[in-house]
Amino acid sequence: MSLTVWTNHVFRPEALPVFESQLRAAGHRLIVSPKASPLVLAAGADDPTLAEADVAFGQPDVAQVMACPRLKFVELSSAGYTRYDRDDLRAAMKSRGVPVTNASQVFADPCAQHVLGQMLALERNLLVQFRNQQAPREWRYLEDRFTNGTLTRRTVLLLGYGAIGRRLAELLQPFGTQVTAYRRRPRGDEGVPVVGEAALPGALAAADHVVNILPDSPATTGWMDAARFAQMKSGARFYNIGRGTTVDQPALMAALASGHVGAAYLDVMDPEPLPPAHPLWDAKNCFITCHIGGGTRDQDENLARHFLANLEAFGRGGTLVDRIM
Structure with a gap:
């Protein structure tokens, strides 16, 4: 089955020819949107060329997706899909039998390893040592050798349990950590203990490390607030690899200033x-990376492989990976 594939994802120069040649080898045609953007967090612009497509890959405009009757399959080039998480879009796709997938599996391992690296860095005092090397270069033997920790037998609470949470739980298993996950709607297949709203305060109080992986939505805006930071164990570490909007940042800074939250690592901010x-840049014991958690050198190649595998499965009526609608 020959299909016209549209994309507004900006591939790295070395990845686009490979992507195009593989589509061509499979008998498909590629349209690269003239309004392509390298920022997956930015909403896609309205683009008339989408009307020619059977398949969309990237961040297509939501209204256009619903308005284009020719579209048969949509894959998002991101793990997050907040702007697409709409009842009208779900209804439109369901009525036309159009599957929608995201790219969670592409970003799960990098995000999970990113958080794991920061957890180890905080336990082993590596970040303090690095700052000391920049200045004032004190010999911090007593301060840091005897405040070092390990992940062994530590308790980790995951706020959210999608692809990233599952992968992080797998990576933590060899350390002997006790992993618990918070989910609003447990599915029963998590493989780790799961708590809901009622048991969340106790889970926060027991955790040495609290990892926020919640997506952006009206229900999660400012979700990690002053009350929930107060419920955390004194000195526990907090991480955000989900979305910046889910955290009350002034409340976090206050909890860091008081020492109640021992340290924070943020890859996402608002x-x-x-x-x-x-x-936030100067907040006490707050360590920041610039939304790089999901990135890898071969990110675009991995996105292409994920999409092409789903496109092939779609063509033969197979099971799609990371289906969200």
Whole structure:
């Protein structure tokens, strides 16, 4: 089955020819949107060329997706899909039998390893040592040798349990950590103990490391607030690899300033980019990376492989990976 594939994903220069040649080898045609964007967090622009497509890959405009009767399959080039998480879009796709997938599996391992690296860095005092090397270069033998920790027998609470949470739980298993996950609607196949709203305060109080993986939505805006930070164990570490909007950042800074939260690692903030004068940059024991958690050198190649495998499965009526609708 020959299909016209449209994309507004900006591939790295070395990846686009490979993507195009593989589509051509499979008998498909590629349309690269003239309004393509390298920012998956930015909404896709309205593009008339989408009307020619059977398949869309990237971040297509939501209204256009619903308005284009020719579309048969949509894959998003991101793990998050907040702007597509709409009842009207779900109804439209269901009525036309159009499957929608995201790329969670592409980003699960990098995000999970990113958090694991920061957890180890905080336990082993590596970040403090690095800052000391920049200045003042004190010999911090007593301060850091005897405050080092390990992940062995630590308790980790995962706020959210999708592809990233599952992978992080797998990576933590050899350390002998006790992993618990919070989910609003447990499915029963998590493989780790799961708590809901009622048991969440106790889970926060027991955790040495709290990892926020919640997606952006009206229900999660400011979800990790002052009350929930207060419920955390004194000195516990907090991580955000989900979305910046899910955390009350002034409440986090206050909890860090008081020492109740021992340290924080943030890969996502609100806003992004974080302005140079934003107080988070100087917050006590707050360590920041610039939304790079899901990135890898071969990210675009992995996205292409994920999409092409799903496209092949779609063509033969097979099971699609990371289906969200």
